[in-house]
Amino acid sequence: MNQISTAHQQLKQADGLGQVLALSLQAFGLLEGACQDGQDGSRELFAAYAFAASAATEAQIAIAAAPSLSDPDPAWPGPAQSVQHDKKETDPDALAGLAALLHARLTDAGRQARDADDHAACAEAAQQAHLISRLLALPPRP
Amino acid sequence: MTTATLGDLLLTAADHLTTATQRSRHQREPGHLASAISETARAVGALRRYLTNVITDSGIQPYLSTGNATIYAAIHAREALQTAAEHLITAGKAFHHLKTTPDPDPLTPDIATATGHLTAGHDLLRTHFTADIDGIRTPASRWSAVITSPPVTSALLQEISRQTAQLWQLTAGLSQAVTGTSALYGIAPNELDHAKHWLRRAQDLLDQAPSHNQAHFHGHLLLHAVPVNRMPAPQPLTAPEPLTDLCHGITVSAGRLHAIARASAGLALSSPLFTAESWRWTVNARAVAADLSEILLRSLAQRVQALPVDPFARRLLTAAAEAAANTCERWRHVTAAWGKMTTSTTGLTAPGVADSTDLLIRLGRLAFDNQHWTPARERQAPVRDPAGLAPGPAQLVTVFAAVHQAADALASLAAADEQNVAAVIAARQIYLPVRLLSGRKYTPRPYGRAPVKDTAVLLKTYTSAAAASTELAVALDAASLVLDAPSKLIATARIATRHGQDITETGQAPELNPAWPPPPARYRLPRGPVEQQLHQLNIDNDILLLRAQAIDTAAQHLIAEAQTETSQPKNTPSSSAELQRKKKPNSRQTPAAQSFPSSAGQQASSRSPAASSQAPRAPAAHRPAQARR
Numbered sequence: 001m002n003q004i005s006t007a008h009q010q011l012k013q014a015d016g017l018g019q020v021l022a023l024s025l026q027a028f029g030l031l032e033g034a035c036q037d038g039q040d041g042s043r044e045l046f047a048a049y050a051f052a053a054s055a056a057t058e059a060q061i062a063i064a065a066a067p068s069l070s071d072p073d074p075a076w077p078g079p080a081q082s083v084q085h086d087k088k089e090t091d092p093d094a095l096a097g098l099a100a101l102l103h104a105r106l107t108d109a110g111r112q113a114r115d116a117d118d119h120a121a122c123a124e125a126a127q128q129a130h131l132i133s134r135l136l137a138l139p140p141r142p
Numbered sequence: 143m144t145t146a147t148l149g150d151l152l153l154t155a156a157d158h159l160t161t162a163t164q165r166s167r168h169q170r171e172p173g174h175l176a177s178a179i180s181e182t183a184r185a186v187g188a189l190r191r192y193l194t195n196v197i198t199d200s201g202i203q204p205y206l207s208t209g210n211a212t213i214y215a216a217i218h219a220r221e222a223l224q225t226a227a228e229h230l231i232t233a234g235k236a237f238h239h240l241k242t243t244p245d246p247d248p249l250t251p252d253i254a255t256a257t258g259h260l261t262a263g264h265d266l267l268r269t270h271f272t273a274d275i276d277g278i279r280t281p282a283s284r285w286s287a288v289i290t291s292p293p294v295t296s297a298l299l300q301e302i303s304r305q306t307a308q309l310w311q312l313t314a315g316l317s318q319a320v321t322g323t324s325a326l327y328g329i330a331p332n333e334l335d336h337a338k339h340w341l342r343r344a345q346d347l348l349d350q351a352p353s354h355n356q357a358h359f360h361g362h363l364l365l366h367a368v369p370v371n372r373m374p375a376p377q378p379l380t381a382p383e384p385l386t387d388l389c390h391g392i393t394v395s396a397g398r399l400h401a402i403a404r405a406s407a408g409l410a411l412s413s414p415l416f417t418a419e420s421w422r423w424t425v426n427a428r429a430v431a432a433d434l435s436e437i438l439l440r441s442l443a444q445r446v447q448a449l450p451v452d453p454f455a456r457r458l459l460t461a462a463a464e465a466a467a468n469t470c471e472r473w474r475h476v477t478a479a480w481g482k483m484t485t486s487t488t489g490l491t492a493p494g495v496a497d498s499t500d501l502l503i504r505l506g507r508l509a510f511d512n513q514h515w516t517p518a519r520e521r522q523a524p525v526r527d528p529a530g531l532a533p534g535p536a537q538l539v540t541v542f543a544a545v546h547q548a549a550d551a552l553a554s555l556a557a558a559d560e561q562n563v564a565a566v567i568a569a570r571q572i573y574l575p576v577r578l579l580s581g582r583k584y585t586p587r588p589y590g591r592a593p594v595k596d597t598a599v600l601l602k603t604y605t606s607a608a609a610a611s612t613e614l615a616v617a618l619d620a621a622s623l624v625l626d627a628p629s630k631l632i633a634t635a636r637i638a639t640r641h642g643q644d645i646t647e648t649g650q651a652p653e654l655n656p657a658w659p660p661p662p663a664r665y666r667l668p669r670g671p672v673e674q675q676l677h678q679l680n681i682d683n684d685i686l687l688l689r690a691q692a693i694d695t696a697a698q699h700l701i702a703e704a705q706t707e708t709s710q711p712k713n714t715p716s717s718s719a720e721l722q723r724k725k726k727p728n729s730r731q732t733p734a735a736q737s738f739p740s741s742a743g744q745q746a747s748s749r750s751p752a753a754s755s756q757a758p759r760a761p762a763a764h765r766p767a768q769a770r771r
Contacts, residue, residue: 036478039474043433043437043525044510044522044523044524044525045519045522046430046433047430047433047434047502047506047517048517048518048519048522050426050429050430050474050477050517051423051426051430051517053426053477054422054423054426054477057422057480057481057482058419058422060482060575060578061482061484061575061578064482064575064576064577064578064588065575065588065589069577092519096519124488134518135517135518135519136519137519137520138519138520139520
């Protein structure tokens with residue numbers, strides 16, 4: 001199972017606001033790296049990957065301000081360094097799927113958040129996830 | 143609908159004055175002559191006001207230095223016109239008491255129309271400046287520096303001289319008509335003679351000004367192209383748009399972005415609208431726009447071979463495409479340097495985001511074969527067939543001009559952004575989420591100041607990318623001259639306003655004026671053989687020199703291409719396009735990147751995040767375009 005699939009699975013099973021935020025942060029880090037690598041691939045998708053990568057960055061910045069984000073382990077080197085995605089993992093369908101799940105989970109988490117800052121962080125990150133999904137997904141086949 | 147330019151107004155005025163001059167010698171009632179003479183006085187007054195503008199910023203300098211002889215001549219010519227106008231007014235009053243029926247001959251309306259157009263032209267020029275309480279002018283548009291540049295000032299003085307000569311002819315005709323009447327005209331003939339004398343004097347002064355023979359054709363080109371200073375209305379995206387509409391839309395967005403760049407430079411510290419999110423977005427937009435420009439320029443270069451277009455243009459377009467690829471890479475470095483840094487406010491709120499989006503989407507719709515193209519994957523399409531993009535030379539020039547306008551506008555905006563980001567960095571208003579830093583625990587404050595080493599890298603990447611953007615615009619300048627594209631105005635304006643010229647502008651310093659970003663002079667390489675030859679011939683025509691630089695660049699391209707071809711095995715691709723795909727345009731050994739427009743990009747390369755150990759996360763080492771093909 002590759003990292004995108006793993007992140008997808010973990011996020012699906014995440015429980016509680018803190019965990020959703022932490023896993024979302026990691027997932028956006030993965031998306032950012034994958035989208036940066038994706039820019040070196042198909043010329044037709046350069047713009048989609050470029051804006052998706054930026055959206056993933058904005059989402060991480062938003063989540064980092066959420067008070068309910070659990071404290072990192074002091075030994076943890078930080079999300080940007082910890083997530084070493086496989087460079088082959090730039091399949092836009094997989095990335096769009098992960099982004100769609102992020103949108104759903106963060107929208108739910110935002111609804112349940114009691115803290116205004118948590119709510120704002122989830123809403124902002126969910127919006128960015130939605131943007132990534134729209135940039136990378138193909139329209140559903142009729 | 144096109145907007146009238148100064149040239150339109152001046153030409154119309156000249157036409158009406160010519161017609162009026164032809165009618166002026168006709169016999170007519172004295173009362174009719176009175177109105178014609180009075181109207182001529184108004185026309186002289188309108189010309190005088192142009193000279194007032196020319197000398198307005200010079201203060202007492204013309205009296206202190208012989209280096210201001212042109213302005214000195216303009217001052218005296220203005221006084222001569224003032225005196226001529228006064229004599230004409232006096233002459234007109236000599237007939238004023240004579241009642242008359244309306245003149246069936248449209249002499250006076252012709253002069254009045256000319257006066258109206260001259261006045262409108264003067265008003266048009268004034269829209270490019272604001273004046274403070276002391277009357278000191280401050281530039282109000284990107285054209286301000288052009289209007290006050292030596293070539294355009296010289297061209298304007300020549301134009302005033304020509305119109306003055308026309309007014310002399312008109313006055314001579316009126317004088318002849320007056321002496322032909324049987325009315326008691328009193329002092330009128332004398333006054334008309336005095337007016338003629340002072341008109342001739344004004345013309346002589348202007349013709350003897352040192353600048354008189356220095357107005358190269360580009361000065362006249364620019365003078366006639368000066369538009370009224372107003373931001374064009376946005377042109378909302380519709381789909382599908384034909385190619386010409388796409389190109390027009392790009393030009394409109396470019397015009398708006400120029401105005402925005404000018405207005406926003408230096409405002410970042412005082413406005414919450416300038417956010418890291420906006421900057422990150424615009425950086426991305428520039429990278430994508432450069433990438434789309436590269437696609438378009440390569441298509442146009444390919445198309446040149448099949449069309450009756452100067453084949454030399456192909457090499458210039460190829461050089462410009464490489465500059466576009468370099469620009470794209472530089473902006474990707476900026477994205478990487480931003481990392482997770484942010485500002486105290488968020489949102490896509492900065493001025494220019496909407497217009498950059500419109501411009502980007504239209505460039506995409508030109509480059510790709512989908513009239514509904516957007517960056518989204520669901521709208522992806524193959525690159526448009528070059529034959530469909532530019533079926534004929536006219537379409538080729540139209541598409542080229544749109545790419546040129548876009549690149550020039552994005553270069554202006556990049557220069558403004560560089561200033562703004564530098565100001566925010568200097569004020570230490572760039573932050574980093576504390577929890578995204580390694581090993582940091584949660585603190586009550588979620589953001590901390592970004593490390594200085596990170597912001598220093600960010601600023602260096604901005605400087606490098608902004609320079610690359612300007613290089614792209616300058617590379618397109620050369621091609622615009624060869625293609626005789628309407629966007630050659632950009633090239634001539636950049637030349638006219640380059641640093642080191644004796645610009646009579648006051649107010650905003652040139653380095654703070656992102657309107658026509660000059661190529662970074664410190665990176666200028668030695669002259670090529672053709673350019674050297676022109677210098678040896680004492681050729682100082684800037685357009686010719688720019689073309690010479692372009693020829694040298696093209697020659698180096700040809701040699702590099704030939705060298706590549708001879709070093710390839712037999713079964714390797716032979717077409718230019720295929721060769722371009724195979725080589726590394728950003729290699730330090732690539733001749734094109736070493737010559738035209740300058741090597742700023744290369745110099746900055748060593749400072750880029752990819753080459754720096756401080757790099758946050760650099761994009762791929764090779765340029766994206768190469769890998770993507």
